[in-house]
Amino acid sequence: MTANEIWEKHKQVIPGGVVSLNRIIDPMRVFVRAKGAYLWDSDGKQYIDYHAAFSPYLLGHSDTDVDEAVIRAIREERSLMGAGTTPWEGELAELLVECIPTLDQVQLTNTGSEATFLALRLARAVTERDKVIIMQGGYNGWHNDVAFNLMDSADQLADSREGEELPLSPLTAGMPKSAAQNVHVVQFNDLAAVENVMRRGNIAAVILEPILQNIGIVKPKPGYLNGLRRLCDQYGSLLVFDEVKTGFRHALGGYQSICGVRPDLSSFGKAVANGYPLGVIGGKREYMEYFNHPEPAKRVLIAGTYNAHPVPTVAAIATLRKLKTQEGEIYAHLERLGQMMEDGLKTRLARHGFPATVARQGSAFVVYFMDASPENWLDIARYNDMERDKKYRQRLIDAGVFHFPLPTKQGSISFAHTETDIERTLEITDTVLSTLARN
Ligand SMILES: Cc1ncc(COP(=O)(O)O)c(C=O)c1O
Incomplete structure (x- = not known):
């Protein structure tokens, strides 16, 4: 079954076909597995994940130390x-x-x-x-x-x-x-x-x-x-x-x-x-x-x-x-990858000539399609190009980088992400930006 067919089936028994309607995404996906920095959908397609389920996965999905503790607790009744x-x-x-x-x-x-x-x-x-x-x-x-x-x-x-x-x-x-x-x-x-x-x-x-x-x-x-x-x-x-x-x-x-x-x-x-x-x-x-x-x-x-x-x-x-x-190691890793993401996005956005701002705190980041960093929601509502923002996200998803496809939603890097993941993400972003620039 395709993702849309599964979604249609779920609509019979779940209003909207999705548990928590804020999770509806366009295009619809059915996710079946997540480990470290990656998600897999029901078609077997892999994504580098920056949604992190609205951000709890600081250590990455299915972290072995956390999951082992849970498994032990269940075994110990x-x-x-x-x-x-x-x-x-x-x-x-x-x-x-x-x-x-x-x-x-x-x-x-x-x-x-x-x-x-x-x-x-x-x-x-x-x-x-x-x-x-x-x-x-x-x-x-x-x-x-x-x-x-x-x-x-x-x-x-x-x-x-x-x-x-x-x-x-x-x-x-x-x-x-x-x-x-x-x-x-x-x-x-x-x-x-x-x-x-x-x-x-x-x-x-x-x-x-x-x-x-x-x-x-x-x-x-x-x-x-x-x-x-x-x-x-x-x-x-x-x-x-x-x-x-x-x-x-x-x-x-x-x-x-x-x-x-x-x-x-x-x-x-x-x-x-x-x-x-x-x-x-x-x-x-x-x-x-x-x-x-x-x-x-x-x-x-x-x-x-x-x-x-x-x-x-x-x-x-x-x-x-x-x-x-591992406090020093973990937060240094998150900051290093966050900085790499910020620098890489800024360079690429500038190269493609978009008015855009990258806002970041440590491992959390976002691209706004507007000239300056916002001070409040009104700045965003007035100046962020919501259509471009949404298209950017949808095209990243098609290309294997998962950001929640709703304008302004924060991206989250985890301890499980590597420099290679960020480099790959930036390469994909470059391609996506070149297609965005054309229409
Ligand atoms: C800042 C903040 N507070 C509270 C909540 C509510 O948390 P929960 O979804 O676990 O009820 C959220 C959820 O996104 C949040 O981002």
């Missing part, structure tokens, strides 16, 4: 007990607290969305306030507090003014209208807008990806994250760094260890368990203790049948142990 504690949840918590300086304590979830959900619930319990500030172009999960304003069109944002909040644009049907009452959206890198919203009061938290990595790589301007820290302190709101994408990818201590700004709470996911489903919420003890507050009315509910399931838990332990013991 470490089933889910769901009562009391387990040695491995304690071990993982200790490792996390050791790796990330701002975490005094952690709790474990299955996904990043659960972690950001709990971070906001915790912030509300601590501050006894209702409202949250989120970023245009940020993604923090699918729940009602954060599922707003990701990739809105320039037309939708036409009236947006610096220093002002933006109109809400929900990512989903089915949210209660009341959800909108508790959410304010501002442009990333616009401190004045945050302050203007905070002045009106009742802000429990600001939650943001410290680098916007669901619209490529949009970095904070110098002083921006520090400014958020100062405003949160001044107005009594909690600063939540959503490091589901940045955490572990850029440094063992998270992006917070690079930017030097200390959030009150942080969420992690994705790379923490190298592809196994695990989320983390952690932060200051005085806030985390609300999960166990002595006064029942102030206690924040955390419950989950699968929280700290032994399979993702041992996967995370193996991932973090590997990152810790």
